Amino acid sequence: MWTSGEGDQLAFPILIGDIGGTNARFAVVLDARSEPIFFPIVQTADFETIDAAIRASVHDKSPIRPRSAVLAVAGPVEGDEIALTNCPWVVRPKVMFSSLGLSDIVVLNDFEAQALAVVALGEEHMEKIGGGAPEEGAPRVVLGPGTGLGVAGLIHFHGRWLPVRGEGGHMDIGPRNPREFQIFPHIEPLEGRISGEQILSGRGLVSVYRAVATASGAPERFSKPSEITGAALDKSDPVAEEALKLFVTCLGRTAGDLALVFMSQGGVFLTGGIAQKIVPALKTGEFRAAFEDKAPHSALMRDIPVYVIVHPLAALSGLAAYAQAPERFGVETRDRRWRA
Incomplete structure (x- = not known):
């Protein structure tokens, strides 16, 4: 489906993540008006899975527990197991429901997030x-x-x-x-x-x-x-x-x-x-x-x-803009959105 309005809004707080071959960047969006809360950049090589990286860099650093997530990954988004092109991580949204307590997950390509940043910045x-x-x-x-x-x-x-x-x-x-x-x-x-x-x-x-x-x-x-x-x-x-x-x-x-x-x-x-x-x-x-x-x-x-x-966290800014106001964007979420 195309995101088109209020019915496609994810539940706050929303975890946003920009996951590349080398670095992973995470933030949490509390509501439609707040600036994102950014967390320190982590190295993908330091964690066996993306779930472990999120627990260590977000859950262990903040009492906020996101209900939804919008993740941008460096690779094509296909199926329920999404492998990154230049990193051994595999994103498994259905597993994240139980491992991270999420109930709604959108996974995009990392350069879609960069494209969204062009509008956001x-x-x-x-x-x-x-x-x-x-x-x-x-x-x-x-x-x-x-x-x-x-x-x-x-x-x-x-x-x-x-x-x-x-x-x-x-x-x-x-x-x-x-x-x-x-x-x-x-x-x-x-x-x-x-x-x-x-x-x-x-x-x-x-x-x-x-x-x-x-x-x-x-x-x-x-x-x-x-x-x-x-x-x-x-x-x-x-x-x-x-x-x-x-x-x-x-x-x-x-x-x-x-x-x-x-x-x-x-x-x-x-x-x-x-x-x-x-x-x-x-x-x-x-x-x-x-x-x-x-x-x-x-x-x-x-x-x-x-x-x-030159913004150091451009992709996260783009993801935050989308998470807060999906009606501004025509993001294709068919086969790229999972609900518990």
């Missing part, structure tokens, strides 16, 4: 990366490199915002100039091909860095994404600089492709920790040049604004 939580003014009511696109590469669309229809979920992070991506043709053969493929998240993710950045080092005959000094971005931004390592430049260029191309798919004249929104950390690199020009290099539609692309969402 004001521009004070965004850093603009070129382009003109957003067209009111026009489609929007959200993408974010992290443990993987998340993608979602957002369309305004009959007075409501409809998030469009998908797995756009697994689209093919390839080289376009002679230097890239030297580097790409050394990027780690996935079952014989290079998808977006083989480059545009934390592990992807490491793979790109190693590929640049190999193509250059240079030593590999770093093994973590944070080390690579740090060395690139402070210009202390030329291999890291080139790796981040290629990363930013590929992110611009992919963002531009998605902007064309959705005709997202309402804007393109980059989210997640990696995008927040590399804002200086995104502003140097390579990102915007790659984004706009879409002949015969370059003029159209120059007008489309790009924003980096």
Whole structure:
């Protein structure tokens, strides 16, 4: 069913959760007017199950016992056992009724939550990366490199915002100039091909860095994404600089492709920790040049604004907006809502 009004409101207090491959973030919404109560971020690797993580990070830290939950997970939501793509957790809503005392559970894709955040957050939580003014009511696109590469669309229809979920992070991506043709053969493929998240993710950045080092005959000094971005931004390592430049260029191309798919004249929104950390690199020009290099539609692309969402808990803000006022959104809950 489509959520359409008061009858689809979940019972308060509502647990909201943003569960990625590496981190899990939780909050509780007490009522339709209160700000969410946020809890410390936890590492998925520290807990065997999501139920154990919720008990330790929410139940053990607060006397509030949520009656309902809206959870966003990094992976497709299919069936009664929902496996995450880059994490061994499996979400079992029917088990959560007894293990956590919940009676109503909605499970969404994590980038649907990021799309909802675009509506929930004001521009004070965004850093603009070129382009003109957003067209009111026009489609929007959200993408974010992290443990993987998340993608979602957002369309305004009959007075409501409809998030469009998908797995756009697994689209093919390839080289376009002679230097890239030297580097790409050394990027780690996935079952014989290079998808977006083989480059545009934390592990992807490491793979790109190693590929640049190999193509250059240079030593590999770093093994973590944070080390690579740090060395690139402070210009202390030329291999890291080139790796981040290629990363930013590929992110611009992919963002531009998605902007064309959705005709997202309402804007393109980059989210997640990696995008927040590399804002200086995104502003140097390579990102915007790659984004706009879409002949015969370059003029159209120059007008489309790009924003980096800098709010640290953007997805939770989006989930809270939905939990408090589901009538604002056209969220498909068929086969994604469980009631005890």
